[in-house]
Amino acid sequence: STQSTWGHSYVRRAAVLAVFSVYQRFPRLMPDAPEIVEGFLDNEADVSSKRNAFIMLFNCASDRAVRYLRKAIDLDISSSGDIFQLALVDLLKHLCKTNPAEKPQYLRVIFSLLGSKSPSVLFQCATTLLTLSSSPTAIRESAATFVNLLNTHADNNVKLIVLDRLEGIKKKFPAILSDLLMDLLRTLGSPNMDIRRKILELSLDLVNEKTVDKVVQFLKKEVVKTQGDGDGDRAQLQEYRQSLVRAIHQCTIRHPAVAKLILPVLSDYVIEQGAAAVDVVLFIREIVETQPDLRPEVLEKLTQLFPSIPSSRVLRIALWILGMYSSTRQEVFHTLHTLKTALSPFPIVPVDQGATPSKEQGNEADVPTGDALTRQAGTAVRADGTYVTTMTETAVAAPDSDEQPFRALLAGGDWFLVTVLSNTLAKLVLQAYRLEDCRQQERTRLKGEATEILQELNRMGAVASPPIDDDSHERVCLAMQIVSQPQSLMGQALLADSEASFRHLVADTATKAETEEKDKQKQFISPIPLAPNNRSKAI
Numbered sequence: 001s002t003q004s005t006w007g008h009s010y011v012r013r014a015a016v017l018a019v020f021s022v023y024q025r026f027p028r029l030m031p032d033a034p035e036i037v038e039g040f041l042d043n044e045a046d047v048s049s050k051r052n053a054f055i056m057l058f059n060c061a062s063d064r065a066v067r068y069l070r071k072a073i074d075l076d077i078s079s080s081g082d083i084f085q086l087a088l089v090d091l092l093k094h095l096c097k098t099n100p101a102e103k104p105q106y107l108r109v110i111f112s113l114l115g116s117k118s119p120s121v122l123f124q125c126a127t128t129l130l131t132l133s134s135s136p137t138a139i140r141e142s143a144a145t146f147v148n149l150l151n152t153h154a155d156n157n158v159k160l161i162v163l164d165r166l167e168g169i170k171k172k173f174p175a176i177l178s179d180l181l182m183d184l185l186r187t188l189g190s191p192n193m194d195i196r197r198k199i200l201e202l203s204l205d206l207v208n209e210k211t212v213d214k215v216v217q218f219l220k221k222e223v224v225k226t227q228g229d230g231d232g233d234r235a236q237l238q239e240y241r242q243s244l245v246r247a248i249h250q251c252t253i254r255h256p257a258v259a260k261l262i263l264p265v266l267s268d269y270v271i272e273q274g275a276a277a278v279d280v281v282l283f284i285r286e287i288v289e290t291q292p293d294l295r296p297e298v299l300e301k302l303t304q305l306f307p308s309i310p311s312s313r314v315l316r317i318a319l320w321i322l323g324m325y326s327s328t329r330q331e332v333f334h335t336l337h338t339l340k341t342a343l344s345p346f347p348i349v350p351v352d353q354g355a356t357p358s359k360e361q362g363n364e365a366d367v368p369t370g371d372a373l374t375r376q377a378g379t380a381v382r383a384d385g386t387y388v389t390t391m392t393e394t395a396v397a398a399p400d401s402d403e404q405p406f407r408a409l410l411a412g413g414d415w416f417l418v419t420v421l422s423n424t425l426a427k428l429v430l431q432a433y434r435l436e437d438c439r440q441q442e443r444t445r446l447k448g449e450a451t452e453i454l455q456e457l458n459r460m461g462a463v464a465s466p467p468i469d470d471d472s473h474e475r476v477c478l479a480m481q482i483v484s485q486p487q488s489l490m491g492q493a494l495l496a497d498s499e500a501s502f503r504h505l506v507a508d509t510a511t512k513a514e515t516e517e518k519d520k521q522k523q524f525i526s527p528i529p530l531a532p533n534n535r536s537k538a539i
Helices: 009-025 033-043 047-060 060-074 082-098 099-112 119-132 134-154 154-170 176-179 181-189 193-204 211-230 234-254 256-271 274-288 290-308 312-326 329-343 358-366 404-410 415-434 440-463 470-484 489-525
Strands: 372-383 385-398
Touching: 009 047, 033 047, 033 060, 033 274, 047 060, 047 082, 047 470, 060 082, 060 415, 082 099, 082 119, 099 119, 119 134, 119 154, 134 154, 134 176, 134 181, 154 176, 154 193, 176 181, 181 193, 181 211, 193 234, 193 329, 211 256, 234 256, 234 274, 256 274, 256 290, 274 290, 274 312, 274 489, 290 329, 290 404, 312 329, 312 404, 312 415, 329 385, 329 404, 385 404, 385 470, 404 415, 404 440, 415 440, 415 470, 415 489, 440 470
Parallel strands: none
Antiparallel strands: 372 385
16 A cells, blocks of 8 residues: 555565456455446556456456446546556446347447547457447447548558458448448558558448549559659569559449559550550550550551560560451551551661671672661563563661661561561551542552561561571561451451451450459458457456
8 A cells, every 4th residue: 555655666566466466366465456446547647557447347346347447437537547448448348248238339439539539449349349330430430540541551461450440341331331432442552562452442342433533543543653753673663563553443344434544654655664564555555455446546546556565475465456447548647657666677687687698699788887778669562572570679777776666676676566467557558448439549558668677577577697597487477468358358367267266265354343343342242250259368
């Protein structure tokens, strides 16, 4: 009793623990210990001492602890120390289970503790509310507390634990968590990619018709930020941008109407290196199939950016899009002009760069080093009246080292890209022969320009070192055959089969997304428990 009024708080804390220990083992030695500790608790100002005294009453005289708690209901306990508040939360959880009739007034105390400045108290209160109540108010306050912890807490491990709790809320109360969707997205400011990825995955499941526009606009701003933030790690920025692009893609699959909002911004990222550019061009390919009204805008943007695309895979997909969906006279001729401009000047690979001159090419040895030979075919009439094809050779300067990426990839021996370009040229000619408003003279000119490019690709494959492989060479020759006979059954089958195969792919993707959405709805109907109902070991 004397030590409990000592001037130093350390002595008072130790005295309360000593009384607790003695009373637990030998209650007859201090029969009035609970009364003494209760009086000490009413007058003590030190948080640690109050916490020790409250724990002693909680374990040895719970009726006195409840009496103190009822007095505390009318007081402001949110400003008390965190260790004392945590002890209060443990008692409240126990009382709510043992006295269900008084649960509302105990929950009122937990709600008041949500104003605490301690993250540990906030987390414990939010978790306790989820365990004790399923009312919309309690769930909304718990979710808002967890989202606030994501914004304010610096420890990544804590954030991952909080995200797991939010995942549990989503499975049981998705509609309530949807109201906090925009607040949840604002927590993407964390630099940790694991946290960002989990936030995006959690948010995508909460998007609905009412929030999809706001979500897409927010994600669009985040994509723009990744371009302007030059101080961060470049690899991490690219990974984050890729995750954002995939999230936007998922939104447009579930809500196609928002594609027109995001397409102009995302299209600019096809000229970058990395997986994000591939995701963007795959997204564009799906949009032009599912939303025909956006095709003219997409094709115009793609032809503008095409000469600057550095990635071979992105170029292949872009070529496929241009060849398959250039369906008007203006689009066909504009696409061919874009391709020819990106390939010029011919030859792509100079003869002296790819192969060693033979004796028959003795005149080529006189060409200055670094220059290339351009061959142009012509027709001459012999003295006997027969026709013969002649070749005129002209020396031209070799292209600069800073040539366009498309031409550089072809000159470097990317034969897969060569075959895709050949198929695109064949499809453009086939599209021209489909169009009724395209005159025969225009078709012939288009056919001649496509044949010229294909012949250059064939020549490049022969003189390059190493030369083109047999399979790629066969595909280039097949494209030349289709261009020469565009109205043949083989040419018509090329377009029809390409359209049908991709349409089936898009339909399968949509079916898979719909199935996954139904599975998630089933999970919402039969949720897993949010937290175990067993009492903690401390209680």
